[in-house]
Each structure stands twice: as structure tokens, then as C-alpha cells.
Amino acid sequence: xxxxxxxxxxxxxxxxxxxxxxxxxxxxxxxxxxxxxxxxxxxxxxxxxxxxxxxxxxxxxxxxxxxxxxxxxxxxxxxxxxxxxxxxxxxxxxxxxxxxxxxxxxxxxxxxxxxxxxxxxxxxxxxxxxxxxxxxxxxxxxxxxxxxxxxxxxxxxxxxxxxxxxxxxxxxxxxxxxxxxxxxxxxxxxxxxxxxxxxxxxxxxxxxxxxxxxxxxxxxxxxxxxxxxxx
Amino acid sequence: xxxxxxxxxxxxxxxxxxxxxxxxxxxxxxxxxxxxxxxxxxxxxxxxxxxxxxxxxxxxxxxxxxxxxxxxxxxxxxxxxxxxxxxxxxxxxxxxxxxxxxxxxxxxxxxxxxxxxxxxxxxxxxxxxxxxxxxxxxxxxxxxxxxxxxxxxxxxxxxxxxxxxxxxxxxxxxxxxxxxxxxxxxxxxxxxxxxxxxxxxxxxxxxxxxxxxxxxxxxxxxxxxxxxxxxxxxxxxxxxxxxxxxxxxxxxxxxxxxxxxxxxxxxxxxxxxxxxxxxxxxxxxxxxxxxxxxxxxxxxxxxxxxxxxxxxxxxxxxxxxxxxxxxxxxxxxxxxxxxxxxxxxxxxxxxxxxxxxxxxxxxxxxxxxxxxxxxxxxxxxxxxxxxx
Ligand SMILES: Nc1ncnc2c1ncn2[C@@H]1O[C@H](COP(=O)(O)OP(=O)(O)OP(=O)(O)O)[C@@H](O)[C@H]1O
Ligand SMILES: [Mg+2]
Numbered sequence: 001x002x003x004x005x006x007x008x009x010x011x012x013x014x015x016x017x018x019x020x021x022x023x024x025x026x027x028x029x030x031x032x033x034x035x036x037x038x039x040x041x042x043x044x045x046x047x048x049x050x051x052x053x054x055x056x057x058x059x060x061x062x063x064x065x066x067x068x069x070x071x072x073x074x075x076x077x078x079x080x081x082x083x084x085x086x087x088x089x090x091x092x093x094x095x096x097x098x099x100x101x102x103x104x105x106x107x108x109x110x111x112x113x114x115x116x117x118x119x120x121x122x123x124x125x126x127x128x129x130x131x132x133x134x135x136x137x138x139x140x141x142x143x144x145x146x147x148x149x150x151x152x153x154x155x156x157x158x159x160x161x162x163x164x165x166x167x168x169x170x171x172x173x174x175x176x177x178x179x180x181x182x183x184x185x186x187x188x189x190x191x192x193x194x195x196x197x198x199x200x201x202x203x204x205x206x207x208x209x210x211x212x213x214x215x216x217x218x219x220x221x222x223x224x225x226x227x228x229x230x231x
Numbered sequence: 232x233x234x235x236x237x238x239x240x241x242x243x244x245x246x247x248x249x250x251x252x253x254x255x256x257x258x259x260x261x262x263x264x265x266x267x268x269x270x271x272x273x274x275x276x277x278x279x280x281x282x283x284x285x286x287x288x289x290x291x292x293x294x295x296x297x298x299x300x301x302x303x304x305x306x307x308x309x310x311x312x313x314x315x316x317x318x319x320x321x322x323x324x325x326x327x328x329x330x331x332x333x334x335x336x337x338x339x340x341x342x343x344x345x346x347x348x349x350x351x352x353x354x355x356x357x358x359x360x361x362x363x364x365x366x367x368x369x370x371x372x373x374x375x376x377x378x379x380x381x382x383x384x385x386x387x388x389x390x391x392x393x394x395x396x397x398x399x400x401x402x403x404x405x406x407x408x409x410x411x412x413x414x415x416x417x418x419x420x421x422x423x424x425x426x427x428x429x430x431x432x433x434x435x436x437x438x439x440x441x442x443x444x445x446x447x448x449x450x451x452x453x454x455x456x457x458x459x460x461x462x463x464x465x466x467x468x469x470x471x472x473x474x475x476x477x478x479x480x481x482x483x484x485x486x487x488x489x490x491x492x493x494x495x496x497x498x499x500x501x502x503x504x505x506x507x508x509x510x511x512x513x514x515x516x517x518x519x520x521x522x523x524x525x526x527x528x529x530x531x532x533x534x535x536x537x538x539x540x541x542x543x544x545x546x547x548x549x550x551x552x553x554x555x556x557x558x559x560x561x562x563x564x565x566x567x568x569x570x571x572x573x574x575x576x577x578x579x580x581x582x583x584x585x586x587x588x589x590x591x592x593x594x595x596x597x598x599x600x601x602x603x604x605x606x607x608x609x610x611x612x613x614x615x616x617x618x619x
Contacts, residue, residue, distance in 0.1 A: 053619050056619055057616050057619050060535070060619075062535055062615045062616040062618070062619065063616045086534075086537055086539055087537075089534075089535060089536060089537035089615075090537040094532075094535055094536065094618075094619075096532070096618055096619060097619075098528070098618075100528055100529060100531075100532040100618060101529075102242075102526070102529045102532075102533075103249070103526075103529070104245050104246045104248075104249035104250075104526075105240065105242075105245055109240050109245070112240055113240060113533070113536070114536060116239055116240060117536060117537045117538065119235075122235050122238055126238070162536075174619045
């Protein structure tokens with residue numbers, strides 16, 4: 001373990017998580033300990049139902065953490081209020097298995113929605129910034145298209161543009177390549193890697209796809225709700 | 232702040248515009264609901280306006296009536312003597328009696344009889360403000376000559392036309408031959424499909440069972456500059472309580488009150504407005520609910536990105552208000568057209584008033600916001616934890 005100049009950007013200690021209540025209460029995460037440093041690309045693998053998505057949604061403030069400690073960007077998120085969770089989400093980019101683009105907005109507007117969350121952006125040309133970001137993912141000429149007119153890989157690239165445009169410190173991605181063929185899956189992941197390195201952005205990526213493991217700085221493995229040594 | 236609002240991507244508008252068919256259905260639904268409300272309110276207003284038009288055109292400052300008189304439809308009389316007593320009060324300049332009753336008018340062409348409201352006036356004093364009536368008072372002095380309301384329903388015959396062509400029209404009124412010697416304009420109401428003015432002597436000939444010493448309305452004219460309320464309270468205090476002393480407007484309000492509350496009519500129109508309102512709520516709710524349901528994963532994604540519940544509720548409200556405005560405009564235009572048709576068919580004074588157009592607009596806004604508020608429950612169920 002090495003200590004960089006700054007504290008880890010994600011620091012999880014003895015985290016437990018349960019679903020359901022009373023008799024139906026079921027523990028899905030057991031004693032999770034994990035540190036991720038700024039700029040790192042970490043891939044998490046593990047069998048289906050092992051708790052990967054659950055851990056990701058806790059880190060992203062999409063669910064509130066129940067037990068243990070979870071510091072994201074130096075803030076304790078265990079037992080945080082709903083407002084604090086919403087606040088945290090502003091600093092995180094999400095990429096989902098389904099692209100989840102707004103069907104009633106153009107590609108450019110979809111990306112723009114991410115900028116409009118930040119007050120200071122209203123003094124800038126948000127359209128130009130959005131187009132610039134779309135160019136970075138190779139879709140500059142599709143800015144005015146509606147998502148339904150794009151291929152799966154293109155949609156996922158728009159989702160990447162949307163996740164990265166407001167310069168989040170952390171990007172959380174849950175099986176971003178699952179709906180894509182081999183080639184476009186590889187392209188999408190390489191694009192994420194390149195953009196993240198340029199922006200010094202930390203990535204935690206869940207995948208079942210063994211062919212993309214090489215882009216990771218580190219690989220962690222989840223089994224039955226516990227992190228186990230990958231090597 | 233406002234500038235920022237303009238710069239934002241207009242989620243509400245974009246969402247509505249994306250589903251053109253759904254938008255068209257929503258607009259049609261709201262327009263229909265508004266039309267329903269406008270028609271109900273329009274007829275209600277027209278009914279009241281028509282019913283009190285004669286009251287408002289009476290040439291008098293104060294009137295005496297039988298306290299039990301509620302509507303022109305049901306005649307209630309009082310002793311004419313009261314009118315003479317009123318004349319002795321300070322400030323009263325002149326008095327005159329007014330009779331009315333429902334008679335049977337025979338259409339000279341079809342020979343079908345139909346009920347009509349007959350007024351008996353003193354031909355020496357104008358009972359109605361209308362100059363058409365005052366100018367023709369002389370022709371009433373001769374027995375069996377009458378004035379006819381040209382805005383009466385056409386079932387009485389095209390009396391106005393024939394009168395203009397021939398200068399006189401003869402027909403049967405309550406079994407007696409009368410001559411139309413002039414026209415005036417009042418209009419049909421729910422109580423009377425038409426009006427005829429006769430002299431008091433002609434009136435008593437037409438209605439044999441009526442006694443000259445029992446009248447329906449006593450018209451009181453005050454000297455210029457007299458304090459109306461003061462004379463009124465003196466008359467109320469001084470006259471026996473078999474008469475009621477009212478201003479003409481007060482008299483009109485009694486008639487209106489009768490139709491609004493004394494009959495089921497006010498309730499039925501109110502019910503009609505309520506039905507329109509509920510139809511609107513259901514339609515807007517359906518549309519908003521479908522919109523939210525269809526886009527639930529997208530709303531959840533927006534929440535995951537950091538948009539607050541409040542922001543998204545705002546979008547929903549905006550959507551509701553946009554629908555309200557977009558639906559109201561065609562609703563208003565259609566209603567204006569329908570008012571024209573209804574006027575042509577019924578001759579009721581059915582017109583759009585600013586007040587009514589504003590109240591229906593407010594009702595539309597309330598209707599849409601209420602639906603938005605219910606659809607919000609669905610929006611809250613969009614859980615960002617479900618999107619991964
Ligand atoms: N909302 C929920 N309520 C109750 N149980 C849940 C809920 N979400 C997940 N679980 C349970 O928690 C466990 C972990 O689920 P999770 O989705 O985190 O697995 P995963 O590792 O992401 O699996 P996969 O690779 O199939 O996506 C599973 O047993 C699942 O049934
Ligand atoms: Mg999963």
C-alpha cells in the first residue's frame with residue numbers, strides 16, 4: 001500500500017449493508033474495506049449477485065450507507081441526509097449499463113443537462129462546451145440528433161460525455177459495455193480511460209468482461225458480499 | 232435568476248413537444264373541459280341576465296311589490312292604494328301602477344298559441360326606459376292596441392317584419408283581437424319567451440279576472456336630488472307590511488335569487504361546471520401520469536446526476552401550466568363560437584364576459600396544478616438507486 005501526497009479519494013472501512021427489514025433483513029455487504037486514490041482506474045469483478053452494484057450505489061450516494069464508515073471526497077457519507085447525498089452526486093459522474101439518455105432531448109442537450117447542475121456554468125457558453133465534449137468522444141457531428149437515431153455504442157459515448165463534462169472527481173460505471181458488441185465495448189472503455197487520465201479523474205468500473213481488464217490500474221474482486229484478493 | 236431560467240433546457244416544453252399525439256389529446260381534453268365550463272357558466276349568466284332585463288329597464292327609482300313576489304312567472308299582487316299612500320311622502324314626485332300576467336299569444340300564421348308575458352302600463356307615464364316604448368305610448372291609449380317585443384322567440388310569428396311591412400299586425404291575445412302598433416326590444420328569458428306591452432285598460436280587458444285595484448308593481452319616481460335610501464326607509468317604516476320597498480336593482484336581485492337558489496337551475500349549472508372541472512383533472516392527470524411513467528428511468532437518472540426532487544416537481548408543474556394555457560386558448564375560441572350559435576338558437580343574451588373568461592382560466596390553472604400534484608407521487612417514486 002502506498003500513500004500519495006493526498007488522502008485517498010474514496011475510503012471505505014468496515015462497511016456493512018442490509019436489504020429488507022426485521023425477519024426479511026438480509027446482509028449483502030460484509031466488512032468492506034477499500035481505498036482508492038485520485039486518478040486511479042479500478043475495476044471490480046465478481047459473480048452475479050455478489051453485491052457489486054450495491055457497493056457502487058452506496059459510493060455514489062444513490063443509497064444511504066447504514067453501518068461502518070465511507071468517506072467520499074473526505075466527507076463521511078454513512079448516515080448522511082438526503083440533501084447531502086444529492087450534494088455528493090453533483091461531484092460524481094455515472095455511466096450505466098443502459099445509457100439512460102433523455103429521449104426527448106437531443107444529444108447535445110443531454111450533455112448540457114449535466115452542466116446546468118452547476119451555477120457557475122451559466123456564465124459560459126454551455127452549448128459550445130457540450131459540443132466540444134461530444135467532439136472528444138467522436139460525436140461532434142451528431143450533436144443535434146435524438147438518442148433514438150444513434151447506435152448502442154454511440155449512445156454509450158454520449159453517456160460518457162455527459163458523465164465527464166462537468167469534471168467530476170469520480171466516475172462510477174456499472175457494466176458500461178454489457179449492451180455493446182466486442183469492438184464498440186473496447187472502444188468505449190478505451191475512451192473512458194483516455195479522458196479520465198487527461199482529467200485526472202478516478203474511475204471505479206464494474207464489469208464481467210475479461211477482455212477489458214488490462215485498462216485497470218488495479219482489479220478488485222467481490223464474492224458473496226466480501227472483497228477478496230484478486231491476485 | 233430569471234436569465235438563468237431562460238438559459239435552462241426547457242424540460243417541460245421539450246417533453247410535451249416530443250409526444251405530439253399525446254399533446255394534441257391533452258389540449259383537446261382541456262379545451263373540451265373549458266368549453267363545458269364556459270357553456271354552463273354562459274347559459275347560467277344568460278338566464279339571469281334575461282330574467283332581470285325587464286326589471287332593469289323599469290323607469291323608476293323605487294318599486295313596491297308584494298313581499299311574496301319572487302318571479303315574474305308567478306303573479307303576486309298588492310292593493311293599489313299603497314301607491315297613493317306613497318305619493319304623500321316627502322321626495323316622491325310621481326307614482327304609476329304596473330300590471331303583468333302571462334297570456335296566450337296566437338301566431339297569426341300557424342294559429343298556434345304560446346304563453347307570452349303581458350305588461351299593463353299607464354299610457355300617460357312611461358313605465359319602461361326604452362325610447363321605443365315612450366314614443367309609442369300614445370298608440371296604447373286606444374283599446375286593444377299593443378307593443379310587441381321584436382326579440383321574442385320566432386314561434387310567435389315574424390311580427391317585427393310584418394309590422395314594418397304593413398304598419399300593423401292583428402292577432403289573438405288571450406282570446407281577444409289585438410293590433411300591434413309598435414315594437415320594442417327586451418328579449419326572451421327562461422320565464423317568458425316574449426313580451427307584449429298594453430295599456431292598463433287593455434290589460435284588464437285581456438285578463439277579465441284581474442281587478443284594477445290589485446297591482447303587481449308600483450313604480451315610484453323621486454324628485455331630483457332626493458336621498459333615495461332615506462325615502463326608502465321612510466316608506467318601509469310608514470307603509471303597511473303587505474308591500475316591500477325596493478330599488479329596481481333590488482327587485483332584479485330577487486328575480487335572480489329565485490332562479491339561482493329557488494329552483495334547481497343554479498345547482499344544475501354548478502354541477503355542470505363541476506363535471507367539466509373533473510373531466511379536465513382526469514384528462515390532465517392521465518397525460519402527466521403517462522409522461523412521468525414513460526420517463527421514470529430518465530427522471531431517476533436526473534436524480535442520480537444530482538437534480539433535486541424539487542427541481543423535477545417544478546418541471547411537472549411547468550408542464551401542467553403549459554397544458555393549461557395551451558388548452559385554454561382553443562377552449563376560449565370554441566366557446567365564443569358556441570355562444571354565437573346558442574344566441575342565434577335561443578335569443579338568450581349569452582355573451583363572454585371578461586370576468587368569466589378570467590374565472591375559467593383560473594379554474595383551468597387549478598385543474599392542471601391539481602393533476603400535477605397527484606402525478607407528483609409517481610415522480611417521487613423514481614429512485615436513483617434503481618438506475619444502476
Ligand atoms: N433493492 C434490493 N432489495 C433487496 N435486495 C436487493 C436489492 N438490490 C439487490 N439486492 C440483493 O443484494 C444482492 C447483491 O445484489 P447486487 O445487485 O449488488 O449484485 P451484483 O454484484 O451487482 O450482481 P450482477 O453482477 O448480477 O449485477 C443480491 O442478492 C440481490 O438479490
Ligand atoms: Mg449489478
